[in-house]
Amino acid sequence: MKRTIVIVALVTAILGGLAIRVVGEGRAALTDGDDALARGGKLAAIRAYEVAARWYLPLAPHVDEAYAKLHTLAGSEEPAVKLAAWRAIRSAARATRSLWQPHADDLAAADREIARLAAADPAGGHVADKAAPEAPAAREAWHRDRLARDTRASTFALVLAALGDAGWLGGGLALARRGIDATGRLVRRPALASAIAIVLGLVCWAAGISNA
Template sequence: MSPARARLFTRALRALATVGFVGLVLGAVTARVVWSGESEIAESTAALERGDAYEATVRARRAAGWYAPGAPHVRVAYERLGAIATTAEGLGDRDLALLAWRGIRTAALETRWLVIPHAEDLDRANLAIARIEAAAPRPPGTRTEPPQRIEQRQLAALLRDEAPRTHWVVLLLVSFVAWAGGAAWAVRRSSDAPGAFDVARARAGVLVALLGVALWVLALWRA
């Protein structure tokens, strides 16, 4: 095998090893998430069988937080929280209903990234929380607004998005990759010749790294 082919073969093996390692790590993380979610759902089911609706709600909320795309325990958790909330609201148990609806809302917000996987569940929970809060009993003489206006104000507060804006988060990630990649490129290009350090060859990588730093600072400030 020629030296050029040997170097190419070595690089291919390194790339495959890197991909395999990343896949192994992702697989281990996914297995941990699914195992934890299924365990919480099992505990939630056991609590329901004991008649402990509060514990069942708390456990289902934790299961929803162990999010993995397509994991069956996530859908079960959201459906269970919705069922508990609806039943509790129908029975007049305001505290349990709010606990379940807030569990849906918190889980949906915790597991969002570029998108909100459970956006419909989040909207449903926001509407329910606003409705229940607006109907809450108040001391005589303090309720001067109609319930509809209170509900609108509550809903507006729930819909207020104070999380980092998605496009700036994406730019933050891209700029970090440019920063790290440009620096690595500069080091590699400048040291191609044995025993030499060629600044001119490293110029492009340095410029990419500097651009990445500038964009990273901008994205960090605006996100």
């Protein structure tokens, strides 16, 4: 029981330290963005706000504040600033995806606006439809299709690989603690269960990695 309490306390301390680091770095990036904006450096401010948004922690106030500031800059009348802000929103949202997609609405809005802005550019991309290669609506659809593509590993594959890691590591730990007695001999049932966990874990890990 005492060992469990120590482990829980240690894990809590580590996670707490990481959370403090994330919030601190996020707040510092927000301050950098505000300073850049005060000097008239809108693009530099956008880069700093994107950094703040990338320091993601659920419920951390600096994340929502960073997105709000990026949305404000996305309303600029300057096309370069507008496009840079939407791209920063998209980049931050995609970079912080794990088992779920944070700020999914912001990501969808960014994809939509980037496609619209790119379509407004006469050189905004080639459209395969020869009947209307220059139609703005066709160009916008072309861009939206490409923005919607996700080349990252699937969530299922990542979860499977993570479970596989946990399985074979847990099996190895169980084998060391319960599958071998004080004389160094295998204890049949715990050793067999540990071996099964190790094998299944490695299989899941390999399957997840190969399908990532």
